[in-house]
Amino acid sequence: MSEFKQTFNSSLGKKLIMALTGLFLCTFLIVHLGGNLLLFKHDQGFAFNSYANFLTHFPPIEVIAYILYISIIVHAVYALVLTLKNRSARPVGYAVQPKSDASWSSKNMGLLGSILLLFIVIHMSDFWFSYKYDNVLKFKEYRTDLATNVTTVGEYVPQVADFERSISTENNVEIVRVKDIHARVQESFSKLWYVAFYVIAIAAVAFHLLHGFQSAFRTLGWVHRKYQPIVYFFGTWFFGVIIPIGFALMPIYYFYLSLNK
Amino acid sequence: MSTGNMNLTLKVWRQKNSQTAGKFVTYKAEGISEDMSFLEMLDVVNESLTKKNDEPIYFDHDCREGICGSCSLYINGHPHGPKKAITTCQLHMRTFSDGETITIEPWRSAAFPVIKDLGTDRSAFDRIQQAGGFISVNTGGAQDANAILIPKVVADEAFNSATCIGCGACVAACKNASAMLFVSAKITQLGLLPQGQPERYSRVQAMVAQMDEEGFGNCTNTGACEAECPKEITLTNIARMNNDFFSAKLFREEHAHDHTGGE
Numbered sequence A: 001m002s003e004f005k006q007t008f009n010s011s012l013g014k015k016l017i018m019a020l021t022g023l024f025l026c027t028f029l030i031v032h033l034g035g036n037l038l039l040f041k042h043d044q045g046f047a048f049n050s051y052a053n054f055l056t057h058f059p060p061i062e063v064i065a066y067i068l069y070i071s072i073i074v075h076a077v078y079a080l081v082l083t084l085k086n087r088s089a090r091p092v093g094y095a096v097q098p099k100s101d102a103s104w105s106s107k108n109m110g111l112l113g114s115i116l117l118l119f120i121v122i123h124m125s126d127f128w129f130s131y132k133y134d135n136v137l138k139f140k141e142y143r144t145d146l147a148t149n150v151t152t153v154g155e156y157v158p159q160v161a162d163f164e165r166s167i168s169t170e171n172n173v174e175i176v177r178v179k180d181i182h183a184r185v186q187e188s189f190s191k192l193w194y195v196a197f198y199v200i201a202i203a204a205v206a207f208h209l210l211h212g213f214q215s216a217f218r219t220l221g222w223v224h225r226k227y228q229p230i231v232y233f234f235g236t237w238f239f240g241v242i243i244p245i246g247f248a249l250m251p252i253y254y255f256y257l258s259l260n261k
Numbered sequence B: 001m002s003t004g005n006m007n008l009t010l011k012v013w014r015q016k017n018s019q020t021a022g023k024f025v026t027y028k029a030e031g032i033s034e035d036m037s038f039l040e041m042l043d044v045v046n047e048s049l050t051k052k053n054d055e056p057i058y059f060d061h062d063c064r065e066g067i068c069g070s071c072s073l074y075i076n077g078h079p080h081g082p083k084k085a086i087t088t089c090q091l092h093m094r095t096f097s098d099g100e101t102i103t104i105e106p107w108r109s110a111a112f113p114v115i116k117d118l119g120t121d122r123s124a125f126d127r128i129q130q131a132g133g134f135i136s137v138n139t140g141g142a143q144d145a146n147a148i149l150i151p152k153v154v155a156d157e158a159f160n161s162a163t164c165i166g167c168g169a170c171v172a173a174c175k176n177a178s179a180m181l182f183v184s185a186k187i188t189q190l191g192l193l194p195q196g197q198p199e200r201y202s203r204v205q206a207m208v209a210q211m212d213e214e215g216f217g218n219c220t221n222t223g224a225c226e227a228e229c230p231k232e233i234t235l236t237n238i239a240r241m242n243n244d245f246f247s248a249k250l251f252r253e254e255h256a257h258d259h260t261g262g263e
Helices: A003-009 A011-040 A046-057 A059-088 A109-132 A181-188 A192-220 A228-259 B038-051 B123-132 B152-162 B169-173 B180-191 B200-213 B224-228 B236-251
Strands: A139-145 A150-156 A166-170 A173-179 B006-014 B023-032 B101-105 B114-116
Touching: A003 A011, A003 B236, A011 A046, A011 A059, A011 A192, A011 A228, A011 B200, A011 B236, A046 A059, A046 A109, A046 A139, A046 A173, A046 A181, A059 A109, A109 A181, A109 A192, A181 A228, A192 A228, A192 B236, B023 B038, B123 B180, B123 B200, B152 B180, B169 B180, B169 B224, B180 B200, B180 B224, B180 B236, B200 B236
Parallel strands: B006 B101
Antiparallel strands: A139 A150, A139 A173, A166 A173, B006 B023
């Protein structure tokens, strides 16, 4: 076996892959939350739909997206490989379960990760797959009067079968025609069970990252008495609290809006 | 002083040898003094078993003062019992209350097969040590202690790691039966000091390779090992080991077999 293969087949090598993919997925969450904050804009989905359109049509983002999908798969597969190895390291279990001091999330990363994987599959098939491959989404047309900066919105029925989007200016009016993923958000989050599922999955993210973020730093060997408190603080408050609350507010807010329709 | 005032029920793992299946057997431990150590309590039980012509319970023990790392009982869900920073031999019966049921199990790890009853074969640790847990020096007259200056924080950290007695409680406590706390303590103890530098990057590769070979699990940084370690070896050592390992594998020239004394 080559030295390189040996490195990544070793226990520490596999853990390195878990840590690197995990941290990459953490950075993705920041971008994902940042972009999705556009959902809170009261513009009938203009900003959000434009943003979704940009994400799916900008080549560098496409490349990063595929790195992201690979990271999710690698993180999950390596988690499974490591878990099986860990199970086989203790073929006969204890009669009295270990009572050692260890956080609940640190002991349940596999369970939390499994919830997240299920969530990612459902989430991506409902939004990402619908957007890219399913022709069920309708189109919206946003007309912005460039003189007054007032936007009006209407339905748009494409004239050609493979219509994707269009931006044009006529008589000082900017016309943007894009897929209406915002309507899918509204429709999805008007269902209570769907909102509940999202909130549970987001709670799983919180607990997964509460342990995962700082654990990744430990695995990489980046532990230092001077900056470790910063890692803990960031992992706990930013990834464990602020990011999950930000994500959870979206389904809850849209459910609230649907009640007042 | 109170003596002979405790009656306990023991659920003890009995297993003839590594080939046979084991099971729990219940024993009464009567007239136990709260001043006895846990091992002395087992001595009393064994004496009565011997008198009845029963096979005494096998358990590992040697120094009985917390420094040899022989004793290794998993008591009521804790390696070395419920008290912090002590070994089983330093655990006293006053920790338990009269009438209590105590469950005693051996370390559970594929790499530590049960030899008999509560005794396990921990020679996997010896083989990891032999793979690189040493420094190769030509011995001779000791040089002046002040000739090599070592900052106090570094010396303290190295010494703290050197207090590891290799008992295996970290493996027993870990949900993944990982040996990384032990291995990282040995690596740190040598890697932090000037004498350990020449072999630092071959050592970490050799010891990690041997650790993997022995079939231990993988660390998930739960911290259970650190919580149960009788010598309070810290989790930071594992991060240091990871750092040295990745440096060695990705940025250094040394191979695992460049370790001069290992051959």
